[in-house]
Amino acid sequence: MSLYSIPMFRIFYFKGKSLMSLTTFLQQCLTGISLGGAYALIAIGYTMVYGILRLINFAHGDIFMMAGYFMIFAMASLPWFIALPVVLIVTTALGVGIERVAYKPLRSAPRMSVMISAIGVSYLLQNLATYLFTALPMGYPEVPGLKKVYQLGGLSASFVTFLTPVLTLILVYLLITLIQHTKMGMAMRAVSKDYETASLMGIDINRTISITFAIGSILAAVGSILYFTDRMTVFPFSGSLPGMKCFVAAVFGGIGSIPGAVVGGFLIGMGETALVAAGYSTFSDAFTFVILIVILLVRPTGLFGEKTTNKV
Amino acid sequence: MLKVDDLKIHYGGIEAVKGISFDVPDHSIVTLIGANGAGKSSTLRTIAGLVKASSGTISLDGEDITNMPSAKRVGKGIVLCPEGRRVFPDMTVLENIKIGAYLRNDDLTDDIENIYNLFPRLKERNWQLAGTLSGGEQQMLAVARSLMSNPEIMMLDEPSLGLAPIVVQEIFSIIKKINKERGTTILLIEQNANMALKVADKAYVMETGRITLSGTGAELLANDDIKAAYLGKKK
Numbered sequence: 001m002s003l004y005s006i007p008m009f010r011i012f013y014f015k016g017k018s019l020m021s022l023t024t025f026l027q028q029c030l031t032g033i034s035l036g037g038a039y040a041l042i043a044i045g046y047t048m049v050y051g052i053l054r055l056i057n058f059a060h061g062d063i064f065m066m067a068g069y070f071m072i073f074a075m076a077s078l079p080w081f082i083a084l085p086v087v088l089i090v091t092t093a094l095g096v097g098i099e100r101v102a103y104k105p106l107r108s109a110p111r112m113s114v115m116i117s118a119i120g121v122s123y124l125l126q127n128l129a130t131y132l133f134t135a136l137p138m139g140y141p142e143v144p145g146l147k148k149v150y151q152l153g154g155l156s157a158s159f160v161t162f163l164t165p166v167l168t169l170i171l172v173y174l175l176i177t178l179i180q181h182t183k184m185g186m187a188m189r190a191v192s193k194d195y196e197t198a199s200l201m202g203i204d205i206n207r208t209i210s211i212t213f214a215i216g217s218i219l220a221a222v223g224s225i226l227y228f229t230d231r232m233t234v235f236p237f238s239g240s241l242p243g244m245k246c247f248v249a250a251v252f253g254g255i256g257s258i259p260g261a262v263v264g265g266f267l268i269g270m271g272e273t274a275l276v277a278a279g280y281s282t283f284s285d286a287f288t289f290v291i292l293i294v295i296l297l298v299r300p301t302g303l304f305g306e307k308t309t310n311k312v
Numbered sequence: 313m314l315k316v317d318d319l320k321i322h323y324g325g326i327e328a329v330k331g332i333s334f335d336v337p338d339h340s341i342v343t344l345i346g347a348n349g350a351g352k353s354s355t356l357r358t359i360a361g362l363v364k365a366s367s368g369t370i371s372l373d374g375e376d377i378t379n380m381p382s383a384k385r386v387g388k389g390i391v392l393c394p395e396g397r398r399v400f401p402d403m404t405v406l407e408n409i410k411i412g413a414y415l416r417n418d419d420l421t422d423d424i425e426n427i428y429n430l431f432p433r434l435k436e437r438n439w440q441l442a443g444t445l446s447g448g449e450q451q452m453l454a455v456a457r458s459l460m461s462n463p464e465i466m467m468l469d470e471p472s473l474g475l476a477p478i479v480v481q482e483i484f485s486i487i488k489k490i491n492k493e494r495g496t497t498i499l500l501i502e503q504n505a506n507m508a509l510k511v512a513d514k515a516y517v518m519e520t521g522r523i524t525l526s527g528t529g530a531e532l533l534a535n536d537d538i539k540a541a542y543l544g545k546k547k
Contacts, residue, residue, distance in 0.1 A: 186411055190400055196362055197398040202386035202415035202461060 020277070023154035028277040029270070034161040034230070036269025037168035041223030042246035043253070043261035044175065045216030051256040052192045052212045054111055058118040059098055061243015062125035063217055067091040067224035068140065068234035069133055075141035084143070088221045095217025096210050104206065122240075129236035137233035146229050164226045165266075171219060172262050179258070188212060192256075241285065245272075248292045254302030263303060313337055314359070314390070314465055314499070319368035321354045328354045330521035331368065336465065336514075341491050341498040343508040343529070345542060346518035352501040353395060355518075356467050359499075360392035361385045372465075387415050389464030395473065397454040401443025405434055408442045408453055412460030420460070427456045430486060448479035455483070459490065465497040466490070472504045480504065484511055505542035509533045517542075 020028075042064055049057040070090050074083035102121050106114045146160040179185035190198040191208045199205050227242065228234055249268045253260025268288055275284045295302060314336040321329040329351040336342045344352045357363040359370055361382030370378045372388055380388070399408050409427060413420055428435035431452045437445060442453055451471055458466055468487065472480040488511050491498050502508035509515055512529035517538065525532065532538050539545040 183414065186403075186407065187414065189403065190411055193400050193402065194398060197394060197400070199362070199382045200360060200386065200392050200394060201411050201457070202383045203411075204381075204383045 024277075027155050027157070028273055030155060030157055030161060032270035032273030033266065034157075034164040034226075034269075035273055036266035037164035038223045038227040038230075038265075039242070039246050039249050039269045040168050040262040040265025041171065041219045041226070042242065043249040043265040044172070044258055045220050046247050046250040047253070047255055047258060047261040048212050048216050050250070052188065052209055053103065053114070055103065055114050055118060056247065056255075057216075058115070058243075059102075059121035059125060060216065060220060061239040061241075061246065062122050062129075063091060063095050063098070063239070064220045064224045064227075064243060065129065065234065065236065065239025066094055066125060067217075067221040068228045068238065069129060069138070070221075071225060071228070072138055072141060072234060075143075080141075080143045083141075084225070087225065088218055091221035091224075092214045092217045095213045095220070099210060099213040104209075122243075126236050126240065133236065135236055137235040137238075140228040140232050140234055143225070143229065158230075160226055160229045167222070167226070168262070168265075171222065172258070175215065175219075176258060184208075184211060245285075245288045248288050251302055252291055252295050254305030257302070257304040260302055260304035313373060314497070315369075315371045316355070316359065317369045317371070319355065319358065319370065320366045321351070321358055321363060322366045323354075328521055329358075332518070332521075332523045333368075334516050334523060334526070336497055336499050338464075338497055339491070339495045340513040341488070341500065341511055343500045343502060343512040343515045344518055345502055345505040345508055345515060345532075347542075348503070349520070350518040351521045352518055353469055356392060356469050356499070356501055359390065359467060362392075383415075386461055386463075389462075390467070391458045391461050391463040391465070392467045392469065393454050393458040393471065395469035397447075397450045399442040399445070399450050399453050399457070401441065403442055404439050405437050405442055405445070405453060406439065408457050409434070409460055412457035413462075415461060423460060423462075427459060430459075430489070431456050448475050448482070451475060451479075451483055452486070455486065455490075459494075459496075463496060465499060467499040467501075469501055470503065471500070472502060472507060480507060487511065505538070506533075509538075 042060065045060045046057060049055055049060070067087060070087045071083065074086045078086060098121055102117045103114055106117055146163070147158045149156055149158050150162065179188060187198065187203045187208045188211070190201065190203055191205055195205055231238070245268055246265065249264035250261045251264070252268065253262070253264030268291065271287055271291070272284045275281065275287050316335070317333050318331045319329055319333070320327065320331050332355065344355065346352050354363060358365050361380060365378055368378070369376055372390060377385060377388060400411065403411070409424060410420065413423065433449055434453060434456060437449065442450065445453060455468070455471070471483050471487070475483070484507055487498060487500070490496050500508055500512070509529040509532050515527060515529050515532045516523045517525040517532065525535070525538070527535070
């Protein structure tokens, strides 16, 4: 098999002619990794909430979108180093608030009801944003330094492109440490397995669920800052497509698994960028959903999915 | 002392427990025996706060805990070791033991050492995932986990369920030991009436949501009706 028959290398050689230099290829990889990092941060929110509530939180993409608006308004009146924590706090409050109002009262209801409630919240947030901020895209403010272009060898990219994957990996490392090695993480793992037994251990179920939503929302807010700094504008539906893609990333990696969501996020981000680079940008969104269909057909539990059989 | 007074429990329109009263004196072993569906598990789950009482009161040392959330009751010293063991299968044995002490913030080293003395088998399997243990080992782990909260009262829901007779004997001798050495009050429900009555200081017989008979373990063991109904011996 020649290299030519592998699609990735066809970018380099087409009919024997080089189409893309190595530098361009690495440049695209960097873009893909960076996009993937932002996706990974959002996908973690889906996977964590699924892990603990068995709920696909359809409102998560819209929380991400709202975080974009919060940043616009925070930066309009505050210096950036105050605006950033304010955005994180307000987004967290929104995520936890949604859980309290829309999901908590349905704790003992069938799962389908909670999911419908989540879809309702998603539409509510989109329409609320349209009503409050109009459907016109608003310019995303720039945190000083993030857009500054750096050269690394032949590669040139803005600081945010380099920062995103690094920050993502640091946050994921912290999160996994939290879950594996702290009491709070132990409580989260216990609640995600068995509410009743967890409460028999003295674990406050509602508090643990709130913490899970808080963590998911903080990561979505960080993801939103990184993503929108690159995209420059926010509009009321800018959360819906990335939200769906990150959901696919979570399913791809195996919903419920945090490393799975991260790997899924990076793979989807890189795959999309590769398609754009290869000139098929019209198909880049479709690509994500083809992956969803294929993974559901071939390996429904995803790459790192939960084993469903346990000896009990 | 745990006191249950005129407790009623409903599931939808069905009355599972129809007004029962009993007390569990400190440092004693009390057992509820009865057939399937008599309301034993419901009673225990209500005392643990997993099921809401429809009326009646539950009090611990004079304090009314009827409407306290279940997590808080653990802090008050009531712990339930649930039916079917329910260990956390994806956590290691040690993590399962530690999570039992979730509400405690003091040093656990000595307590874990004590637990391992009580259940040497668990020490050998320290790093194994709980889901890979045998049924008997899981039951021991479930008891160990419950003990880690330093309970005043430990409630056990069918600890003999699905275990080989020799393992059942082992579990019961450990339960007796816990009661004797630590002074932990035990409230036990069992279908294995013979085993339960042998260890019990006080026993109650439940039938379709009511307490129909009570006495010391020895009295009930000698009772002809009990023999016929629960111990499989002819009158």
